[in-house]
Amino acid sequence: MGLSCELGRRKIDMLIEVLKSKIHNATVTDTFIDYEGSIGIDEEIVELAGLREFEKVHVWNVSNGERFETYVILEPRGSRRITINGAAARLAHRGDKVIIASFCFVSPDEKVSPRIVILDSNNVPKLK
Numbered sequence: 001m002g003l004s005c006e007l008g009r010r011k012i013d014m015l016i017e018v019l020k021s022k023i024h025n026a027t028v029t030d031t032f033i034d035y036e037g038s039i040g041i042d043e044e045i046v047e048l049a050g051l052r053e054f055e056k057v058h059v060w061n062v063s064n065g066e067r068f069e070t071y072v073i074l075e076p077r078g079s080r081r082i083t084i085n086g087a088a089a090r091l092a093h094r095g096d097k098v099i100i101a102s103f104c105f106v107s108p109d110e111k112v113s114p115r116i117v118i119l120d121s122n123n124v125p126k127l128k
Contacts, residue, residue, distance in 0.1 A: 015105040019114040021049040023100040026119050028092050030083045037086030039070050039100065043077040048125055050115040055102055059088070063096035080123035 004011050023045060039059055041051070051057070055072050068088050075081035082100075084092040092098065106112055118126045 014108060016108050017103045017105055018112045019101060020104040020112070021051050021102045022114060022116045023049050024116060024118045025121075026082045026098050026100060027121060027123055028084055028094055028096045028098060029081045029123070030094060031089035031092055032083060032085045033087075033089040035085035035089075037070060037088065038073045039088070040073050040075040040081055040083035040085060041100065042079050042081055042123065043074045045080075045117060045119070045123070045125065046072060046074060048115070049100075049117045051102060058101045058103075059084070059092075060099040060101070061092050061096055062098060063093075064091075066091040082123060 004013050006012070023041070026041075026045075039057060046052070051072055053072055053074050056069060057072055058067065058069055060067050068091055070086075070088055073085075075083060082098070084098075104112075120126055
């Protein structure tokens, strides 16, 4: 029994946007202004968070309040690298703490269990 809205004479099933994946407390390891764009994330962390290469993500810089959207590229597995590339490199510095999040659309009555990965200061996932 999902929610719907009416658009003219048509009834449209409604979707809501909810958190799908979050990487919390990531430390930026490098920035590369002369790159075409993206955020590089250690492949292991990408998998733990349920993300995929080229997926759109929101990046919230806890250190300076900047927010931007970009897409994921893979850094080598186990490298613990979090790199901000292209124009977004002006919004972060090495050592900044960031939150990386992705969202998905679901029906309002669908249950969602986001995958949340919390990193230590060396970008090592903490065990819960």
